[in-house]
Amino acid sequence: MKTALKPASQNDLAKHFGLSRARVRALVADGIVPAGADIDTARLTYLDWLRDEDRRSTKAAGESAVRMARARQIELRTARDQRELVPWQEATAYTQEIVGMLISRMQGLPAQVTRDPALRSKIENAIDAIRTDVADAVGQLEAQINDREDGEDANA
Known part of the structure; x- marks a missing residue:
């Protein structure tokens, strides 16, 4: 018994x-x-x-995610405190303003350089080609940034 x-x-x-x-x-x-x-x-x-493996793996994954989030938060705070971090909208606005000013000044360049209509036309064509190249490069950069943001959203 x-x-x-x-x-x-x-x-x-x-x-x-x-x-x-x-x-x-x-x-x-x-x-x-x-x-x-x-x-x-x-x-x-x-x-x-x-x-219990399920408990341990869930706990480890959660702790790892928390550690990574805290590390990222510290990195961002440090970058901000050291003035290394610039908001995307602010950087874009500054860049657009500078490029706009440059293009505006370049538009007046042919008239400043010559009175010859043929040479003026050649300079205007060269400036237009540069503007097109810059616009294409900006479009590619924006696509890369959007792809990165989409990837980050998918991982979140």
Whole structure:
């Protein structure tokens, strides 16, 4: 005939597991260790919980994501504090203003250089080609940035 083992106290479990009484209380409250269990049952259920791969992998993945987010936050804060970080809209506005001024000045260049209509036309064509090349380059850069942002959104 099998005799029932006596329920272990939380003090006994704390000593046996090498944990604080508060931690044992939390394990019992969370249902990890059954309340009123004998020492052997409590030990086996606690060991099963510690070995549970799903719990460990989920916890590790969550901790890793939190660590990465904190590191990114610190990097951004440091860059901002060191004035290395410029808001995208601000950088775009400055660039558009400078390029617009440059194109405006270049438009008047043929008249400043010559009165010869044929030479003027040649210079205007060269300026138009430069403007087209700049517009194409800007379009490619915007597409790359949009692709990057789409990739970041998909990863989020």
